[in-house]
Amino acid sequence: MIDTAAAPCAAPVTVAEGFVPPPQRAAWRRLQALAAAPQPHLRERLAARDEARTRALTLEAAGLTLDATHQALGLPEWAALLALADESRVAQQADALRRGAPVNATEGRAALHVALRGSHWADAPWGKTINRAVRQELDRMLEAAERLRAGAWLGAGGEPITDVVNLGIGGSDLGPRMAVQALAAHAHPRVRVHFVSNPDAWALYDTLRRLDPARTLFIVQSKSFTTVETQRLTDSSRRWLADAGVAPERQAPHWIAVTAHPDRAAAWGVPRAQTFVFWDWVGGRYSLWSAIGLPLAVTIGRAGFEQLLAGAHALDRHAWEAPPERNLPLALALLGIWNRNFRGCPTHLLAIYSWRLGEFARHVQQLDMESNGKRVHVNGSAVAIDTGPIVWGGQGLDAQHAYFQLLHQGTHRVAVDFIGVCEDDTPLPTVDAHRRLVHANLRAQARALATGRNAEATAAALRAEGLEEAEVRRLTPHRTYPGNTPSNLLWLPRLDPFHLGALVAAYEHKVFYQAAIWGIHPFDQWGVELGKTLARTMDNSACP
Numbered sequence: 001m002i003d004t005a006a007a008p009c010a011a012p013v014t015v016a017e018g019f020v021p022p023p024q025r026a027a028w029r030r031l032q033a034l035a036a037a038p039q040p041h042l043r044e045r046l047a048a049r050d051e052a053r054t055r056a057l058t059l060e061a062a063g064l065t066l067d068a069t070h071q072a073l074g075l076p077e078w079a080a081l082l083a084l085a086d087e088s089r090v091a092q093q094a095d096a097l098r099r100g101a102p103v104n105a106t107e108g109r110a111a112l113h114v115a116l117r118g119s120h121w122a123d124a125p126w127g128k129t130i131n132r133a134v135r136q137e138l139d140r141m142l143e144a145a146e147r148l149r150a151g152a153w154l155g156a157g158g159e160p161i162t163d164v165v166n167l168g169i170g171g172s173d174l175g176p177r178m179a180v181q182a183l184a185a186h187a188h189p190r191v192r193v194h195f196v197s198n199p200d201a202w203a204l205y206d207t208l209r210r211l212d213p214a215r216t217l218f219i220v221q222s223k224s225f226t227t228v229e230t231q232r233l234t235d236s237s238r239r240w241l242a243d244a245g246v247a248p249e250r251q252a253p254h255w256i257a258v259t260a261h262p263d264r265a266a267a268w269g270v271p272r273a274q275t276f277v278f279w280d281w282v283g284g285r286y287s288l289w290s291a292i293g294l295p296l297a298v299t300i301g302r303a304g305f306e307q308l309l310a311g312a313h314a315l316d317r318h319a320w321e322a323p324p325e326r327n328l329p330l331a332l333a334l335l336g337i338w339n340r341n342f343r344g345c346p347t348h349l350l351a352i353y354s355w356r357l358g359e360f361a362r363h364v365q366q367l368d369m370e371s372n373g374k375r376v377h378v379n380g381s382a383v384a385i386d387t388g389p390i391v392w393g394g395q396g397l398d399a400q401h402a403y404f405q406l407l408h409q410g411t412h413r414v415a416v417d418f419i420g421v422c423e424d425d426t427p428l429p430t431v432d433a434h435r436r437l438v439h440a441n442l443r444a445q446a447r448a449l450a451t452g453r454n455a456e457a458t459a460a461a462l463r464a465e466g467l468e469e470a471e472v473r474r475l476t477p478h479r480t481y482p483g484n485t486p487s488n489l490l491w492l493p494r495l496d497p498f499h500l501g502a503l504v505a506a507y508e509h510k511v512f513y514q515a516a517i518w519g520i521h522p523f524d525q526w527g528v529e530l531g532k533t534l535a536r537t538m539d540n541s542a543c544p
C-alpha cells in the first residue's frame with residue numbers, strides 16, 4: 001500500500017494561511033460592480049455578433065468544444081473573472097494537487113485521482129512510486145476484465161460468467177454506471193453488466209430474478225467497505241447464491257471486491273487475489289479511473305478503458321498547460337461563478353442531448369454537490385457567499401416536454417449546460433434524421449432561453465397568426481419570453497471512451513477550480529455522516 005504522506009514533494013500548501021475571503025478580493029468587487037451596472041440583454045449580445053467576444057468564449061480541449069456565447073456577459077466581465085482566478089491562486093492550488101500535497105486537509109490526504117489516468121507519464125509531478133503502484137493495480141484489474149470477457153472466468157459449477165452485478169452506491173456506482181450506459185455501443189456482446197445501488201429489496205430482486213446464479217459474478221465496490229447499504233446488498237446476494245446451491249464456502253469464483261480496505265473484504269470472504277485496491281487519496285466520486293471502473297472495463301475491454309484514461313489525461317494536461325483564457329474547465333468554473341455569485345442562479349441544469357449520456361447528470365450531481373456543498377472556508381470561517389449550486393438535469397428533449405416551461409416563463413434564474421454529441425453511430429438507417437432533430441432542438445432551446453421574445457415581438461407574432469387586436473392585447477403577456485437565461489453548449493465529436501474520459505475530467509477540474517476560488521474543501525464529505533450515525537440507532541421497522 002502506498003503511503004501518500006511519503007509522496008515526493010508533498011510540501012503542504014496550506015491555503016488556509018493568508019486566506020482572503022472572496023468578497024475582499026479586488027476582482028470579486030470588480031465583478032460585483034459590473035453585475036450591478038446595466039447589462040445588455042443576451043438577445044442584443046448575440047445580435048451584435050462581436051467576433052472578439054465569440055473568440056474569447058469559444059474554447060476547445062481534448063476534442064471537446066465549449067460554446068459559451070450564450071452566457072450573459074461581455075469581455076469586461078470575462079477579464080474580471082480571469083483576474084479572480086489569478087487572485088485566487090487557482091494555478092498554484094492545482095499544482096499542489098498534482099504534486100500530491102495533502103489538499104484534502106480535513107482528512108490529511110492527497111487528492112490524486114489524476115494519477116490514475118497518468119501512470120504512463122514519466123515526468124508526472126506525483127512521482128514514479130505512485131505511477132508504478134497505479135499501473136500494477138490497473139493491469140491486475142484489466143487482466144481480470146479480459147478473463148471475464150474471454151469467458152475464462154468460471155463459476156463454482158464450471159460455467160463461464162455471463163452477468164456481472166455491481167453492488168455499490170454513490171461514487172462506487174454512479175461513475176461506472178454512467179460510463180457503461182454512455183459506451184453501450186462499445187459493449188461486449190456476451191457479458192452483461194448490471195448495477196444495484198439502492199438497498200430497497202426490490203432493486204436487488206428485480207435484477208437477480210433475471211439472472212442465472214451459476215453464471216453470475218458480483219463486484220462489491222466500496223472504498224470504506226463499511227457502507228451499510230452495500231453490505232445489505234452483498235449479504236442478500238450471498239444468500240441468493242447459497243439458496244441456488246452455491247454454498248458460501250464454494251462462492252469465491254462469484255465475488256470480486258474493489259476497496260481501499262482489502263483487509264475488510266478478506267474478513268467478509270473475498271479472496272485477496274480477487275480484491276482490487278485503490279487508495280485513500282482517491283475520493284469516491286473521483287474513482288471511476290481506478291479499479292472502481294472494473295464494470296466498465298468488462299464492458300469495453302482493456303483498450304477501451306485505456307482510451308478513457310487517455311482522454312481524461314489529455315484534459316488534465318490541457319487544464320495544467322493551457323493559458324487561463326483558453327482553459328476550458330476553468331471557463332466552465334468561472335462562468336458558473338458568474339451565474340451563481342453575481343447573477344443569482346441558485347441551480348445549474350445539465351440538459352443532456354444524447355440518450356446514452358442519460359446518467360451523466362446524476363454523476364455530476366454527486367461530483368459537484370458532494371464536493372462544493374460546503375458552508376465553511378478552508379480557514380474554518382463561515383462563508384458569506386453562495387457556494388456549490390444545486391445541480392440537476394437529465395434528458396433535454398424529454399425535459400422540453402416536461403419542465404422547460406418553467407425555464408422559459410417561470411420566476412427562477414437557472415444556468416444551463418447543453419451537452420451534445422456531433423456524430424451518432426447508432427446503426428439505424430434513419431440515424432441522420434434523428435441526429436438533426438436532436439441537434440436542432442439543442443440549439444433552438446439555447447437560443448430561445450437566451451433571446452426570449454419581448455412583448456413587441458410577441459404581439460407582432462400574434463398579429464401574424466391572424467389574431468384580433470383585443471386578443472393580441474389579452475394574450476401577449478402570457479406568450480412573452482423574458483429570455484436572458486445563460487447557457488453553455490458543450491459538444492463531444494463522438495461518444496467514445498476517449499471523449500467521455502475528457503468530458504468527465506472537465507467537470508472534475510471545473511469543480512476543483514470553483515472550490516479553489518470559493519476557498520472551500522472539495523474532497524471531504526463530513527455532511528453525510530450524521531444521517532448515517534442516526535440511521536444506525538433507528539432500526540425502526542414500525543411504520544406510523
Ligand SMILES: O=P(O)(O)OC[C@H]1O[C@](O)(CO)[C@@H](O)[C@@H]1O
Pocket residue numbers: 169170171172221222223224225226227230284285370525528
Ligand atoms: O465506496 P463507499 O465507501 O461504500 O462509499 C460510497 C459513497 O458514500 C459516500 O461516502 C457518501 O455517503 C460517498 O462519498 C461515497 O462515494
